[in-house]
Amino acid sequence: MATPRYPRFDTLSLHAGQKPDPITGARAVPIFQTASYVFRDTDHAAAVFNGERAGHVYSRITNPTNAVLEERIAALEGGIGAIATASGQAAMHLAISTLMGAGSHVVSSRSLYGGSHNLLSYTLPRFGIETSFVDPRDAEAFGAALRPNTRLVFAEILGNPGLEVLDVPAVADIAHRAGLPLMIDSTFATPYLFKPFDHGADLLFHSATKFLSGHGTVIGGLLVDSGRFEWTDSDKFPTLTEPYAGFHDLVFAEEYGPAAFITRARKEGARDFGACMSATTAFQILQGIETLPLRMRHHVDNTRKLVAYLNAHPAVESVIYPELPDHPDHALAERLLPRGAGAVFSFNLAGGREAGRRFIESLQLFSHLANVGDAKSLVIHPASTTHHRMDADALRAAGISEGMIRLSVGLEDPEDLMEDLERALRESQK
Amino acid sequence: MRISVDNKRVYAYTGSRALTPDQETVVFVHGAGLDHSVWLLQSRYFAHHGRNVLAVDLPEHGQSEGPALPDIETMAAWVKNLLVALDIQRASVVGHSMGALVALETGAKASERVERLALLGISAPMPVNDALLQAARANDHQAYDMINLWGHNRSVQLGGNPVPGLWMSAQTLRLLERSRPGVLYRDLRACTAYQRGLESAQQLQGPVLILLARQDRMTPPVAAEPLIRRIRDKQRIVLENCGHQMLSEKPDSVLDALKDFLS
Numbered sequence: 001m002a003t004p005r006y007p008r009f010d011t012l013s014l015h016a017g018q019k020p021d022p023i024t025g026a027r028a029v030p031i032f033q034t035a036s037y038v039f040r041d042t043d044h045a046a047a048v049f050n051g052e053r054a055g056h057v058y059s060r061i062t063n064p065t066n067a068v069l070e071e072r073i074a075a076l077e078g079g080i081g082a083i084a085t086a087s088g089q090a091a092m093h094l095a096i097s098t099l100m101g102a103g104s105h106v107v108s109s110r111s112l113y114g115g116s117h118n119l120l121s122y123t124l125p126r127f128g129i130e131t132s133f134v135d136p137r138d139a140e141a142f143g144a145a146l147r148p149n150t151r152l153v154f155a156e157i158l159g160n161p162g163l164e165v166l167d168v169p170a171v172a173d174i175a176h177r178a179g180l181p182l183m184i185d186s187t188f189a190t191p192y193l194f195k196p197f198d199h200g201a202d203l204l205f206h207s208a209t210k211f212l213s214g215h216g217t218v219i220g221g222l223l224v225d226s227g228r229f230e231w232t233d234s235d236k237f238p239t240l241t242e243p244y245a246g247f248h249d250l251v252f253a254e255e256y257g258p259a260a261f262i263t264r265a266r267k268e269g270a271r272d273f274g275a276c277m278s279a280t281t282a283f284q285i286l287q288g289i290e291t292l293p294l295r296m297r298h299h300v301d302n303t304r305k306l307v308a309y310l311n312a313h314p315a316v317e318s319v320i321y322p323e324l325p326d327h328p329d330h331a332l333a334e335r336l337l338p339r340g341a342g343a344v345f346s347f348n349l350a351g352g353r354e355a356g357r358r359f360i361e362s363l364q365l366f367s368h369l370a371n372v373g374d375a376k377s378l379v380i381h382p383a384s385t386t387h388h389r390m391d392a393d394a395l396r397a398a399g400i401s402e403g404m405i406r407l408s409v410g411l412e413d414p415e416d417l418m419e420d421l422e423r424a425l426r427e428s429q430k
Numbered sequence: 431m432r433i434s435v436d437n438k439r440v441y442a443y444t445g446s447r448a449l450t451p452d453q454e455t456v457v458f459v460h461g462a463g464l465d466h467s468v469w470l471l472q473s474r475y476f477a478h479h480g481r482n483v484l485a486v487d488l489p490e491h492g493q494s495e496g497p498a499l500p501d502i503e504t505m506a507a508w509v510k511n512l513l514v515a516l517d518i519q520r521a522s523v524v525g526h527s528m529g530a531l532v533a534l535e536t537g538a539k540a541s542e543r544v545e546r547l548a549l550l551g552i553s554a555p556m557p558v559n560d561a562l563l564q565a566a567r568a569n570d571h572q573a574y575d576m577i578n579l580w581g582h583n584r585s586v587q588l589g590g591n592p593v594p595g596l597w598m599s600a601q602t603l604r605l606l607e608r609s610r611p612g613v614l615y616r617d618l619r620a621c622t623a624y625q626r627g628l629e630s631a632q633q634l635q636g637p638v639l640i641l642l643a644r645q646d647r648m649t650p651p652v653a654a655e656p657l658i659r660r661i662r663d664k665q666r667i668v669l670e671n672c673g674h675q676m677l678s679e680k681p682d683s684v685l686d687a688l689k690d691f692l693s
Contacts, residue, residue: 015588016589017588018590051471052471052475052685053471053475053681053682054471054591054681062595066594066595070594071590071596074595074600075597075599078600080596080600080604082595083595084595254493255470256467257608259596
């Protein structure tokens, strides 16, 4: 027998998780727009309910369309399984609430999406979960912030909006030496640009609203488990290693082995918190993932052109993109992100806040809105929008200036994008 | 549950249920480099339907203490010792792949303790591909990849897991990656070295289910025929569109076959 090979990324993007429908022969993934599923008989019903047979009970917990999406992202990331959630925020909450309860602690990068910062800073403390924020460029700071009750280390692969590149292998090593998992928000990279599990991360999530779906049409999240973290090595994770009264004293780590975390997240978190994804949304995200490799290549190509253009423009004070030699994480980006450092970047405009306002209002192709990862190019002023709840000190700590502009580069002709930017830059300096 | 067998700590999954003396017992024996969790769906079903279940971790597998046992005959003696340690007079033994060889040998050598035998994904002899053996000997990850890719029906490499949301290919891989260094090699070497299968088959006394898979590239159905011919009281089932890893590829079909056979 010849040495076997796994299907490659582009093939998995199109096929993973799906077989043509056995009843109709439908080639596309059917949208199973149903709340529930008919059991064969009472024995079958009891067995599916009790985890003795595979199958679907209720679409809050599993759905056949969502299952294709979950398998597909697990395959692309190299994970053991995934759960589709109502949003990226729901995925993050599901992970944290599966791992810990009141009295626990998270060590997180301080350079985060504003929504994640809100959850960790303001909302979870009401439920007894505290977070210490550290500089993502200082791997040792993650270790220094650990406490006996820490249960998770968390960061984004590309910080928001400063594009700090996380040294995932170094931070994973620190987390693992403390017996803790590392979770990555990999939204900006997608598995095409970076696969966190290949570098030591244990859990990851995506806002699938962004590049995975790719067209700005849906809200969705995906939580993925590598299946590699050994939950039984300590007594830190009783939700996985002790009997669960909510499921007949089931011990997830014993019954499900490497799939313990993702199974508990589904059997408890999806069941009880209920932040599920609709089948129609799952279908649209699947459609997006089918072209993910093609789109990401073009997103990155366009981004590189715009970065070079802006970096040479007299109205621009600085451009923040890890592929630029003066970016503090340039070498790390070359090592971890050889296919590209994403399609979202920031720049500081000469003239501060007022110039920023004139710039944004003069753009015609770039859409001014709170999102990234659309096929269309987007622009926003973080200090007044995504990060508006942060005070001046927090903004400074997160590397955000008042004149900072964030672009999400789409798939338009790059010449048209540069012409749009040129026009707006001229207006900004009047 | 955790018990002691041959003065070593052993883990056996029971479905979170205490063993009950008046219930029949089913012992599940996993394949090379794996652990009890491969039987999750099937063992959980029987544990919640009036059976004592012992889905064991063989020595140095899963949560059981080492060292790994050197050959199939010793593994079979270990299964008998497990039953003796728990004072179980008779049990049905279900095994997959290497576990099926262990079940076969247990049935031949400890017939007084065995009610019924279910042999899943079996051939006798069970020669292991030399490239796989060499990779396993070197603790090379490629050994896990070979088992994963050859062990599954080709279509499974693109997904379609009956268990929603899990990527089957990674499920098998993660279990193999958890095996301790050298364990997979010792298991595979035990499979290759076991030559008593046909002789043992002739000694079996009770009913035997042989469950095979049409697309099995590791123990193809044709390779089981010499064994099947020597078993007196037998039932042979071949699962369609299924590879060697039938427990994850066709969990319901396997459960249905076991339910019918063990009833």
